[in-house]
Amino acid sequence: MRRRAAEGGERGRKRGKIIHSCPHSRPVFHRFIPSYPQVRAKGGELVKTKRGPFNPDLHRRQTQIRLVIGGFLILFVAGGGLVWLLYGLEAALAAEVCLSAVSTVMGGLWLLLTLLERWIKAEDP
Numbered sequence: 001m002r003r004r005a006a007e008g009g010e011r012g013r014k015r016g017k018i019i020h021s022c023p024h025s026r027p028v029f030h031r032f033i034p035s036y037p038q039v040r041a042k043g044g045e046l047v048k049t050k051r052g053p054f055n056p057d058l059h060r061r062q063t064q065i066r067l068v069i070g071g072f073l074i075l076f077v078a079g080g081g082l083v084w085l086l087y088g089l090e091a092a093l094a095a096e097v098c099l100s101a102v103s104t105v106m107g108g109l110w111l112l113l114t115l116l117e118r119w120i121k122a123e124d125p
Contacts (some may be wrong), residue, residue: 068110072103 076099084092 075099075103 076096079099080092080096083095
């Protein structure tokens with residue numbers, strides 16, 4: 001269900017225009033949707049800015065890097081923390097050493113695959 005809000009907003013809301021509303025959910029405002037980049041002008045009002053075209057390669061690269069970093073953080077923080085909680089500090093330090101060795105091997109494989117991918121793309125006409 002799509003509808004536009006009145007000038008003053010809907011249900012007492014005065015910030016932004018409602019672009020989607022459902023009787024079972026809260027209204028969604030355009031300022032929360034990332035496809036509408038905005039900046040604040042000197043007067044304090046929101047102004048839409050133009051974003052360049054979508055680049056799927058850049059998006060894939062950024063997402064892949066974020067997932068790798070998040071995976072390592074979960075591995076070290078959650079894994080090491082659980083070992084420390086269940087077995088103590090000495091076991092946690094040993095686990096961190098083992099996790100470091102495993103993450104080094106995994107990072108090396110990821111680097112190798114990334115370099116091979118770039119090499120293949122460079123040769124592709």
